[in-house]
Each structure stands twice: as structure tokens, then as C-alpha cells.
Amino acid sequence: MPKRISSKNVNKPSSKKIDTTIIVALIALAGTIATAFFNSPVILEWLQNKPAPVASSAQVQQPSNSSNPLPVASVPSASGGNGDCLIQYFANIEPARQMSIEVGTTNQDYNILSQDLANKDFHGPIGIKLTQNGKMIGALSFLFFSDNHLFKITAVVDANCQAVTDYSNWTRGGDRNSLQDSDTLKITLAAGSFSLKFVFWRPDVLRFDFQ
Numbered sequence: 001m002p003k004r005i006s007s008k009n010v011n012k013p014s015s016k017k018i019d020t021t022i023i024v025a026l027i028a029l030a031g032t033i034a035t036a037f038f039n040s041p042v043i044l045e046w047l048q049n050k051p052a053p054v055a056s057s058a059q060v061q062q063p064s065n066s067s068n069p070l071p072v073a074s075v076p077s078a079s080g081g082n083g084d085c086l087i088q089y090f091a092n093i094e095p096a097r098q099m100s101i102e103v104g105t106t107n108q109d110y111n112i113l114s115q116d117l118a119n120k121d122f123h124g125p126i127g128i129k130l131t132q133n134g135k136m137i138g139a140l141s142f143l144f145f146s147d148n149h150l151f152k153i154t155a156v157v158d159a160n161c162q163a164v165t166d167y168s169n170w171t172r173g174g175d176r177n178s179l180q181d182s183d184t185l186k187i188t189l190a191a192g193s194f195s196l197k198f199v200f201w202r203p204d205v206l207r208f209d210f211q
Contacts, residue, residue: 169185
């Protein structure tokens with residue numbers, strides 16, 4: 001006689017196991033959504049333009065007193081000494097009209113420029129840098145009037161291009177800024193007392209002695 005199946009076994013629902021395939025699919029879908037979200041142009045622009053957090057006053061560190069501070073660019077002085085200031089002092093004198101004379105020099109010639117020879121009024125301005133052992137001790141500028149054999153001093157300065165007032169026409173006295181041919185200018189500088197002789201050697205040459 002066949003065994004009767006109990007009605008309790010027929011109506012009892014069987015247990016179901018969670019399908020792992022669905023879980024993997026859901027994780028993949030979540031990752032795809034997150035990637036799309038953060039790669040969105042709108043989101044990227046918002047993240048890039050988001051202001052950085054402002055540090056509180058307690059978090060801002062003041063620079064400490066270091067023994068090795070950052071270097072500070074130096075500003076050159078207009079009176080730099082040793083000839084540096086001549087760039088400004090001789091600014092209106094062409095380089096070809098500038099010369100340097102060392103103490104002890106005799107018979108140093110200056111060839112008058114051809115364009116100055118064509119000028120009937122005067123030659124110059126001409127600048128002279130006075131040196132001792134190659135170091136600038138003073139400078140002066142002048143004009144030369146060839147028709148009158150006259151040298152007109154326009155300025156005398158020291159090593160820092162500061163005006164010098166202690167100078168004179170040692171040969172004949174009178175106006176210290178007016179020297180005739182072969183007159184000597186006496187100048188007192190920080191380095192001592194010096195004499196500069198002006199000579200109209202030839203129509204196109206001036207000659208100087210510096211002692």
C-alpha cells in the first residue's frame with residue numbers, strides 16, 4: 001500500500017538562497033553610478049572652484065627671526081664712488097668726449113672730434129676722470145673755445161660726484177672757471193692737492209699734465 005504524503009510537507013514553503021549574481025550586479029551598478037557622478041563636468045568644476053579652507057589666526061605662523069634671512073636686493077647709490085656715479089654725472093657727454101688721466105701723467109693728448117672742429121663756437125662738453133692708482137679721486141667737465149684759446153670749467157666733483165668748491169686758477173688767479181692756454185687748475189680733493197694743466201697743443205689736439 002503506497003505511503004501517503006503528509007499535507008504539512010506539501011504546503012510548507014521551501015527556503016531560498018540569495019543569488020550572489022544579483023549582489024555582484026548591484027555592486028557594479030553602484031560603482032558605475034559613483035564614477036559617472038564624480039566624472040561629471042559640473043561636479044569637477046565645482047570641486048576645482050571650491051575655496052580652500054581659511055586658516056585661523058592661531059594657525060598662521062609668523063616668520064621667525066632666522067640667522068640666515070632671505071637676501072634683499074641692494075639699490076645702487078647715485079654716489080657710489082670709484083667712478084660708478086660718472087654714468088649719471090657724464091650722462092650728457094658722449095663717450096668719445098670722455099677721458100681718464102692718472103696722477104703723474106704728462107703730455108696726455110686728447111684728439112678733438114671732427115664734429116667739434118666744425119663748431120666755430122666751442123668744443124665739448126668734454127669730461128675728465130681723475131684717478132690715483134686707477135681709482136677715481138675726482139672728475140670735471142669743461143668747454144673749449146678754440147678762437148679764444150679758452151677753457152671754461154663747467155663742474156668739478158669728488159670721488160662720489162659731489163660738488164667741489166676748493167679749486168682755483170693757479171697760474172693767473174681771477175675767475176677759477178676760466179683758464180687760458182697753458183694755465184693750471186689747482187684742485188683740493190680728499191686724496192690731496194693736485195694740479196691739472198690745460199694746453200692747446202694743436203688745432204685738433206688738447207694736452208694735459210696731471211700732478
